[in-house]
Amino acid sequence: MSNPGEADLTPIESTRDLAGWFAAGSKPRDAWRVGTEHEKIGFRTEGFLPPVYEPNGIGALLEGLVGKGWERIEDNGKLIGLKRGEASVSLEPGGQFELSGAPVATIGETEAELEDHLRDLREVAEPLGIGFAGLGFHPLATREAMPWMPKTRYAIMRNYMPRVGDMGLDMMLRTATVQANLDFGDEADMVEKLRISLALQPLATALFANSPFREGEATEYRSLRGLVWTRTDPDRTGIPPIVFEDGFGFERFADWVLDVPMYFIMRDGRFVDATGCTFRQFMAKGLPSDPSIRATMGDWADHVTTVFTDVRLKRFLEMRGSDMGSATMVCALPAFWVGLLYDDAAQKAAAALVRDWSVAQMHALRTDVPRRALDSVIGDVPLRDVAQAVLAISRDGLRARGHGEERFLAPLERIVSSGETQADHWLRRNAGEWGGDVSKVFGEAAL
Template sequence: MSIPQSGGGPVEDPRQLAEYLERGCKPESDWRIGTEHEKFGFLTDTLEPLPYDGPRSVRAVLDGLAAKGWEPLREGEAVIGLKKGKANVSLEPGGQLELSGAPLRHIHETAEELDSHLAEVREVAEPLGVAFLGIGAAPVWTHEQMPVMPKGRYKLMTAYMGRVGTHGTQMMYRTCTVQANLDFGSEADMVKKLRVSLALQPVATALFASSPFFEGKPNGHRSWRSRIWRGLDDARTGMLPYAFEDGMGFERYVDWVLDVPMYFVYRDGKYIDALGQSFRDFMAGRLPALPGEVPTLSDWADHLTTVFPEARVKQFIEMRGADMGDRAHTLALPAFWTGLTYDQGALDAAWDLVKDLDEGTREGLRVAASERALQGEAGGLRLLDLARAAVGIAEEGLRARAARGMPDERAFLRPLWDSVGSGRVQADDLLAAFEGEWGGDIDRAYGTCRL
């Protein structure tokens, strides 16, 4: 989840909102790769989730990282994140620790950033008897066991989730993702990248599926996390069918976001309840929560963080369909999307791969990916075949980047080549271990998936 935004003047015309997004356009030489990942903290002796406060806690880990040069970010008296340079560490609702990495030139820099972060976290956590878990959904914990982080937006969201869907609080408190944030050069480039990203998001869900357990037993899905997103809030999630229609651009995306009900407005360090209210009314000075006020661009930036499609536009595009997993997969995710979208030939080939898919097939693949990963199919298409083709295009895209002077990043795709070769993903291996060497002891996941 994002930290509050700040700055920006008043907004009274929707064109200002589209212009805000358009300011993300960059020349190719300035394109960067941002990687975000979330991980569950747990007590190594009891396997319980970390509380926020206490000698062995989320707060203790944050304080330990602050002592290593990270700047604390506070909400009231509570430390709710850290910042260092262009990277930050934030807290998900159930205490999941998220690294939002700096914008970097290539995946080798991403690997250095990830390894440095995990080493720092281990150095702080191990003396406390704390460790972290790389998996898409908490394998054992119930909702009642989960701590609640002291962030005002989470209190508001928790109450609202129960009214608009069936799985919202599961997403908030008991799932983890890895995502890549990538740039675009123009409105047309944004549209093409968004369409490719949405259409291939089921492939990412399948390749990175790692959440076959929930509340102590197999859940019947390879990616329970993906299943959760289908039962969360239809107004702000999904595959954005309109993005494939004529006329798609920044203004069309703004038009959709304006109709997504609000969660909050952030003022003077506090979250003001605006649940279900309209950003359009806000722009007209008719928001019941703040009568007579109009929003600023920072309010718009905050509102953009409360829409959750499978690929999300800010001043960059976020790829959101993957479960968190082990180190190799955490690096494979940005390599996959970089290869597909940061070379024009690869992007064109990726679009050719998916341009004829209709809305029903795209959604069917999304469902199939959550249920059966690479063994899923929809509309006569096998996810395994689509994944093999997509990984091949990504490899060629990375090869082209290397030819233009970037360090060769293709080795980071190795886990994905292994999966398309075997048809198996992390979830399949976890289920096989559960039924085999673990002897049905799901607690073994805490050792197997430890970061």
């Protein structure tokens, strides 16, 4: 979850303003960039407990990075994030440490940014006895053992989540993801890219499955994180059927988001609880707690950040379906999506591949892949066969770009060739050399 943005107090004149907010993200092809975000699961190198905010914990890590040229972001006097240029560092509720990378032109630049970030983080974290693992779900800690970071919006969400799903707090505290942010050219391009990426997001969950352990035990799941998202706040998650309806575009999406229940707004630098009403109701009547507070475009921008669909439309597209993994897998994710969506021929091939899939089939696949990963099927087609076809399209798309980025697909090609996901690798290690000691994963998955 990103750090709060700057408030835009522009009044909302009509719902067309809201659609226009999305449309303003349209860019010419030569301005398209890719941004990569990843969350790391922290652990104490002695005992593997999750680090608290203070003392000598996550807060100290942030302070250490300030000394490396990052600007402070505070919430009620607490350091809760950092900014440097177009990149930022933010905290997930359980202390997962997130880098939101700057938008860059090539995956090679993403790789360099990641290497610099991990080097700086190790220099600050090691003296504090803190390490970070590339995993999708905390393998040891119970929900109750996880710390809470001092961000006001998380207190609001903490109270709300148990009302709308039995694993929302697990999503907040114990999961970690890697995501890629991509641009679109215009409304038609957005629609096609959103449909392709929503359809293929369960495939990404399978390819990047990397969370088979819970509270020190192996489970039947390859992606516990994927399971968690099927049981978190259905009002704002998953695959919205409206995206695949005739006439879908910016206005139809804005109309759908208007009816997503709110979490908060910001006023005078403070979060105000807005649970209990939709944005549509807020626009019509003000906040239930204070009808004199009227909706602004800044409120709309903040509300959009609380929509957790598998692909989120903002002024760009966020690919949100993948478990965090190794450094090579962090780079593989943007490569996978750039190859599919930044070359015309590749995009058309991907669109043709998923065109006949029904929304019901996509939902069934999304439900199946957390347990079965690449052993799942869509219709009567093995997902592993789909993966081979999709990777071939992505590789062709990357090759057409001419930057040598196809090398970043190598770990995904090994997974499809062998059938062994990151999760399968850890399960095999746990059943063999580790002798059932799941804590061994921290050393081997350390970044």
